[in-house]
Amino acid sequence: xxxxxxxxxxxxxxxxxxxxxxxxxxxxxxxxxxxxxxxxxxxxxxxxxxxxxxxxxxxxxxxxxxxxxxxxxxxxxxxxxxxxxxxxxxxxxxxxxxxxxxxxxxxxxxxxxxxxxxxxxxxxxxxxxxxxxxxxxxxxxxxxxxxxxxxxxxxxxxxxxxxxxxxxxxxxxxxxxxxxxxxxxxxxxxxxxxxxxxxxxxxxxxxxxxxxxxxxxxxxxxxxxxxxxxxxxxxxxxxxxxxxxxxxxxxxxxxxxxxxxxxxxxxxxxxxxxxxxxxxxxxxxxxxxxxxxxxxxxxxxx
Numbered sequence: 001x002x003x004x005x006x007x008x009x010x011x012x013x014x015x016x017x018x019x020x021x022x023x024x025x026x027x028x029x030x031x032x033x034x035x036x037x038x039x040x041x042x043x044x045x046x047x048x049x050x051x052x053x054x055x056x057x058x059x060x061x062x063x064x065x066x067x068x069x070x071x072x073x074x075x076x077x078x079x080x081x082x083x084x085x086x087x088x089x090x091x092x093x094x095x096x097x098x099x100x101x102x103x104x105x106x107x108x109x110x111x112x113x114x115x116x117x118x119x120x121x122x123x124x125x126x127x128x129x130x131x132x133x134x135x136x137x138x139x140x141x142x143x144x145x146x147x148x149x150x151x152x153x154x155x156x157x158x159x160x161x162x163x164x165x166x167x168x169x170x171x172x173x174x175x176x177x178x179x180x181x182x183x184x185x186x187x188x189x190x191x192x193x194x195x196x197x198x199x200x201x202x203x204x205x206x207x208x209x210x211x212x213x214x215x216x217x218x219x220x221x222x223x224x225x226x227x228x229x230x231x232x233x234x235x236x237x238x239x240x241x242x243x244x245x246x247x248x249x250x251x252x253x254x255x256x257x258x259x260x261x262x263x264x265x266x267x268x269x270x271x272x273x274x275x276x277x278x279x280x281x282x283x284x285x286x287x288x289x290x291x292x293x294x295x296x297x298x299x300x301x302x
Contacts, residue, residue, distance in 0.1 A: 006040040007069035009033055010048055014066045015134075018055040040065070070137045070162060074277055077139030091284050094123040096132030096144035100230060100250040101272055104299060105145065105168070109291045113284070120284060128205070129153065136275050137162045142285050145292070147171065147270040149209055164278040166289055168296035171270040173206065174251065174260040176237050176244045184259040191263060195219035198242035201226050202233030206245050209268050234258060249299075272296070 012022040013033065023030045041047055048062035058066060093113075097106060102124070110122055125132065129146035133153060136144045145168075146153070153165060175194065177184050183193070191213050199221050201207040207226060214221045224242045227233050230250035237244050238257045247270050251260055274292050276285055 002043060002065075002068075003040070004072060006036045006043075007065065007072060009036040010040060010062065011066055011069040011073070011138075013037065013049060013056055014058055014062070067162065070134075074137060074139030074162075091117065091120045092123070093120060093284055093288065094125060094141045095288070096125045096127055096135055096141040096146075098128055098132075098145065098147060099126060100247060101145045101147065101171075102126065104249045105292055105295050109288065109295050112291055113288055117284065117287075133163065133275055136277060139277075142282065143274055143276045143288060145272070145274050147272045149205070149268065149270060153275070162278055163275045165273050165275050166293065167271065167273045168292060169249075169272050169300050171247045171249050171272050172262065173209075173245050173247050173268040173270070174262055176234055176246045176251075177259050177261060178237060178240065178243075179257050179259050181243070181259070183261065186261050188262045188264045192217040192219070194243065195221075198222045198224045200224060200233050200236045200242040200244045202230035202244060202246065202250070203228065206247075210245055213268070231255070 009022065009026065009028075012026050013019060016022045016025055019030045019033045019037075022028075023033045026033065037049060044061065044065070046061040047059050048065055049056040050059055095106070095110075106124070110124075114120055114122065125135070125141060127135075129144070129148065132141055132144040133146055135141040153163070175183075175189050175191075183189055191210070195214070195217065196219075199210065201210065201223060204226070207223065210221055222242075225233070225236050227236070230244075230246050231253070233244045234246060234251075234255045236242065238255050245263075245268070246260065249272075274289050276289060
């Protein structure tokens, strides 16, 4: 029989990439983590990690077991919620979301959900997709409002096969300039035209995209400000610190003195959607996903 605690330790090792960091997260000693992994390998008759001076890497068997560990964690969390509901008569839902998407889509949807199901208690957990999507797989979050650019979903160790992704809307990025900027009157801009401009960025993932594009275009962006808040980034643009690259759904509320110009096609786009566990089976989660689809469709239509 496979020990659940050993699976939990393996999942932490996969997440943190080393025995020492996993031990810190689990509040164990590195020796205890090593012993748990060794015991798991003896029970399986196969290595689950390859050890080196640079850390540990999952073997094929290890990837299989991490997937199993996440499934077990999700099932236990689901069972705990069912037991809690027996005692309280209430349904608990936890929603993960990134800031700008949550601000646009969640208020109306959650108000409707709680009005139609007054026995539902909703918890909202803010975070970037690389934080919230693994929590869905682990059962700590029921669904996550998330996004990705042109790469795969940032679901963490293992594959994303345990998640079901429902697309909601396309969110193009705009160049935000002071109203008096020489390019403010343009109908569209190619990022290569902005090679000499200073930048203010409101998201690390947007910065990573800009740096990749700039490298292909042959220039190094001069970044004068980095924040985790698009409204603050736009305020810095209005103050003359630089220009910025902002997703369309983060262009409100309005900051006076700015102009948002589309990026020439094919421009950068965030693909916004919602992720749930593929096994499904929770009516309130299904209802919430459908409500998010309807709210996103209204935004696209408007």
